[in-house]
Amino acid sequence: MVSKMGILAIYRKLYASFGPQHWWPAETPFEVMVGAILTQNTSWQNVERAIAGIKRERLLTAKKLWRLPQKKLARLLRPAGYYNLKAIRLKNFLGYFRQRYAASPAKMRRAALPRLREELLRVNGIGPETADSILLYALGKPVFVVDAYTKRALSRHHLVAEGCGYHEVQNLFMRKLKKEVKLFNEFHAMLVKLGKDFCRKRNPRCHLCPLNK
DNA sequence: CACCAGGCAAGTA
DNA sequence: TACTTGCATGGT
Numbered sequence: 001m002v003s004k005m006g007i008l009a010i011y012r013k014l015y016a017s018f019g020p021q022h023w024w025p026a027e028t029p030f031e032v033m034v035g036a037i038l039t040q041n042t043s044w045q046n047v048e049r050a051i052a053g054i055k056r057e058r059l060l061t062a063k064k065l066w067r068l069p070q071k072k073l074a075r076l077l078r079p080a081g082y083y084n085l086k087a088i089r090l091k092n093f094l095g096y097f098r099q100r101y102a103a104s105p106a107k108m109r110r111a112a113l114p115r116l117r118e119e120l121l122r123v124n125g126i127g128p129e130t131a132d133s134i135l136l137y138a139l140g141k142p143v144f145v146v147d148a149y150t151k152r153a154l155s156r157h158h159l160v161a162e163g164c165g166y167h168e169v170q171n172l173f174m175r176k177l178k179k180e181v182k183l184f185n186e187f188h189a190m191l192v193k194l195g196k197d198f199c200r201k202r203n204p205r206c207h208l209c210p211l212n213k
Numbered sequence: 214c215a216c217c218a219g220g221c222a223a224g225t226a
Numbered sequence: 227t228a229c230t231t232g233c234a235t236g237g238t
Contacts, residue, residue, distance in 0.1 A: 040220040046235060047219090081218090081235040089221085127221050147219050192219055 004158055007176040010211060011183075014190040017210035021189035024137035026051075029105035031060060032138035033097070036130050037090050038080045049079035062103035066094045089125025096123050109139045117143070128166045136188070142181050144173040145188045149195030156199065157211060 005013075025044075026032045031051065038047040054060045054076050065073065070087055077083040077090070094103075100119065101108040108116070113135070120131035128146070135141040146169045155162040160169055177183060198209040206212070 036219090039218090041218065042220085042234085043218040043236075045218090045237080049236090079235065082220095082233045083235080085221085085233050125221070129220065133219080145219085149219070188219090195219080 005211070007159070007173060010153075010157070011177075011187050011190075013210050013213065014194060015186070017213075018190045018193055020186055021193060023185055023189040024133075026137075029138040030062065030103075033093065033105075033134050034060070034065075034090065036133040036138070037093060037125065038077065038086055040082070040086070040089075040130060042081050047080050050077050053079065062094050062098055065090065066098060085125075092123050092125050096120075105138060109141075113141050113143070116141070128170075132170075136181065136184055140181050142179040142184060144170050144177070144184050146170045146173075147188075147192065149199070150188065150191045152199060153191055153194060153211070 024032045024035065026035055034054075035047055035051060038050055051060070054065075057076070059065060059068065059076070068076075070091070073090065074083045074087040077086050080086060096119070097103050097108070101111075111119075116139075117131055117135060120126050120134060121128070126134075132143045132145045135143045136145055146166050151160070151164070151169055154160045154169060154172070155164070160172060173184075173187070177187070194210065198206060
């Protein structure tokens with residue numbers, strides 16, 4: 001019989017080992033939004049290169065990026081990979097962000113949560129994880145972000161079935177936890193750190209993993 | 214050399 | 227509905 005620990009026990013163990021992660025690694029809400037799109041299936045290090053390049057050219061505003069020709073935008077996004085695709089996706093988001101909220105994170109934040117999430121998911125190129133990352137980390141909405149690391153950690157510890165869906169995992173967290181932004185923020189960030197540091201590919205239950213202590 | 218990385222949408226059966 | 231595939235750079 002494999003021991004099962006609860007969601008809260010996982011949080012406590014992670015917090016004891018890692019402590020606060022201070023996410024999202026960005027200077028402004030808008031930078032979070034851009035980063036959320038660029039990091040789709042891509043290492044954060046490569047995203048940082050792309051964002052650094054955009055900052056170097058002083059182009060990290062909704063208006064400037066929106067006005068940039070597709071080819072030039074794609075060239076800036078090159079270090080992040082999938083650059084043609086992401087140039088389109090970023091423009092799709094910027095079109096929505098400018099039209100609906102005048103490119104103002106403060107205005108966007110005033111919108112009600114369920115509606116806001118639906119809007120984001122309607123933008124071509126924004127799926128559940130990207131939408132929730134923007135909601136939580138750019139706008140401070142109490143939504144739990146699920147990613148590949150999260151699913152792997154939970155299925156490995158038998159809290160969900162392997163290959164289960166996004167909302168199944170998300171609902172588990174949101175049922176078991178108080179809906180607090182700070183809690184959701186740190187929990188997801190620590191799950192990513194766990195994935196990066198310990199649980200990469202097939203290496204189940206290494207004794208250094210904080211969850212096995 | 215192979216495999217992985219803070220996904221998503223479009224195509225196929 | 228449930229798979230499969232394309233997208234691309236940079237690190238290990």
